[in-house]
Amino acid sequence: MSENTPSDLPGWTPGDEGFDPDSLDRQGSDGSTMLADLHRLLIESVRDYAIFALDKTGHILTWNPGAQRFKGYTADEIIGQHFSVFYPPEDIATRKPWWELEVAEEEGRFEDEGWRLRKDGTRFWANVVITALRGEGGELVGFAKVTRDLTERRAGELRAVEDARRLAAEETGRVMAEERATELAELNERLRVQAEELDQRKREAEEANRMKSEFLAAMSHELRTPLNAIGGYAELLAMGVHGPITPGQKSALERVQRNQQHLLGLINDILNFSRLEAGEVTYARDPVPLRESIAAAAQMVAVSAERKGVEMEVREGPGVAALADGPKVEQILLNLLSNAIKFTESGGRITLEHQAEGDRVRILVRDTGIGIPADQIDQVFEPFVQVGRSLTHPAEGTGLGLAISRELARAMGGDLTVRSEEGTGSVFTVTLPRATD
Ligand code: ADP
Numbered sequence: 182m183s184e185n186t187p188s189d190l191p192g193w194t195p196g197d198e199g200f201d202p203d204s205l206d207r208q209g210s211d212g213s214t215m216l217a218d219l220h221r222l223l224i225e226s227v228r229d230y231a232i233f234a235l236d237k238t239g240h241i242l243t244w245n246p247g248a249q250r251f252k253g254y255t256a257d258e259i260i261g262q263h264f265s266v267f268y269p270p271e272d273i274a275t276r277k278p279w280w281e282l283e284v285a286e287e288e289g290r291f292e293d294e295g296w297r298l299r300k301d302g303t304r305f306w307a308n309v310v311i312t313a314l315r316g317e318g319g320e321l322v323g324f325a326k327v328t329r330d331l332t333e334r335r336a337g338e339l340r341a342v343e344d345a346r347r348l349a350a351e352e353t354g355r356v357m358a359e360e361r362a363t364e365l366a367e368l369n370e371r372l373r374v375q376a377e378e379l380d381q382r383k384r385e386a387e388e389a390n391r392m393k394s395e396f397l398a399a400m401s402h403e404l405r406t407p408l409n410a411i412g413g414y415a416e417l418l419a420m421g422v423h424g425p426i427t428p429g430q431k432s433a434l435e436r437v438q439r440n441q442q443h444l445l446g447l448i449n450d451i452l453n454f455s456r457l458e459a460g461e462v463t464y465a466r467d468p469v470p471l472r473e474s475i476a477a478a479a480q481m482v483a484v485s486a487e488r489k490g491v492e493m494e495v496r497e498g499p500g501v502a503a504l505a506d507g508p509k510v511e512q513i514l515l516n517l518l519s520n521a522i523k524f525t526e527s528g529g530r531i532t533l534e535h536q537a538e539g540d541r542v543r544i545l546v547r548d549t550g551i552g553i554p555a556d557q558i559d560q561v562f563e564p565f566v567q568v569g570r571s572l573t574h575p576a577e578g579t580g581l582g583l584a585i586s587r588e589l590a591r592a593m594g595g596d597l598t599v600r601s602e603e604g605t606g607s608v609f610t611v612t613l614p615r616a617t618d
Pocket of ligand 1: 516520521524548550551552553561562566567568569579580581582583584607
């Protein structure tokens with residue numbers, strides 16, 4: 182098995198018989214024997230290092246308690262075996278144990294850290310130093326092998342690396358979260374600024390609209406006073422209060438009065454509309470018998486219809502009531518009837534009727550007039566829109582009548598719509614909530 186016997190090695194004794202302290206006394210007279218025993222004592226007391234000898238080919242010659250402690254073999258079990266039993270298969274495959282001996286022999290010493298096997302097959306992380314042992318003539322007699330179990334230290338190192346890695350990952354995560362939070366905060370701030378700007382613009386627009394309505398209301402009011410004075414003085418003149426007038430002067434005064442009335446109507450429309458827009462108008466919600474409203478409005482325009490040569494028919498209906506503001510319903514009907522007369526040629530016809538359906542009532546104003554072109558029908562409810570109006574051919578009115586009427590109808594919970602065919606006529610429909618009987 183081995184070329185050297187343990188006794189060939191200077192200072193070494195084989196086996197695990199243990200140290201006998203009495204031997205020091207017994208052999209105290211022989212200095213070299215005492216030194217050898219001290220040596221043995223030293224080796225055998227060491228429990229933290231496996232210290233053992235190999236012969237020249239790597240077979241185990243000696244064994245100490247440290248070796249038994251962390252390799253698991255007793256001296257009986259291991260002495261005589263090749264030290265490659267401590268190496269894992271991957272090291273055997275590359276012939277590492279034999280190579281280590283070669284290096285130790287050549288260089289006197291070999292040091293390594295790596296996995297080694299215990300008797301039970303488990304691994305431990307070892308620091309290994311192999312030292313070549315030479316006889317007095319310098320010839321190789323074997324090797325001393327000192328192995329230290331660094332499993333704990335390595336586990337500690339790995340834990341430290343793992344801790345450092347975890348800390349780094351946590352730190353990265355924290356930094357990313359902070360960056361994300363900063364981004365979100367910036368985004369939030371931008372949104373807040375934008376919302377504030379929008380709010381500011383909205384307030385400005387509302388303020389501008391309020392100022393426009395105030396201006397229109399004030400202007401209409403201021404214009405009405407002198408217009409009324411013009412009307413009054415024209416009337417006094419026409420009555421001859423300031424002396425007799427010629428027929429020519431009378432006719433001129435009538436024109437002044439007509440134009441004064443017209444202008445007053447325009448100004449009233451503008452005033453009405455600006456008040457509606459400013460939300461200054463309040464609405465009553467009373468039962469309004471439709472028959473009566475229709476009759477009242479029809480009566481107010483009867484003279485002008487007759488003068489124009491337009492026939493007006495009021496149809497019998499269910500006699501229901503709307504839940505609305507009576508004077509405002511009449512104002513709407515008056516607007517619709519004036520338009521119907523205005524846009525219907527002599528010989529035409531206007532029909533008024535009312536209906537009830539569910540919780541709604543409807544008033545329909547039909548005419549056989551000029552109708553509204555399909556491409557303009559959506560615009561007639563917009564303020565100041567007049568179909569076919571041009572600078573060279575100004576129409577009567579302001580273009581506010583339908584805008585006001587629809588605004589009133591909607592404010593009362595209803596609506597105003599139109600169906601029309603150019604050249605045939607139009608039907609305007611006022612819808613309102615129905616009053617319960
Ligand atoms: P105004 O009558 O003062 O011009 P409105 O708002 O009442 O203003 O009407 C807007 C426009 O709608 C009118 O100028 C006219 O072109 C059109 N329109 C309204 N009613 C009729 C109708 N019954 N038939 C034909 N066109 C109409």
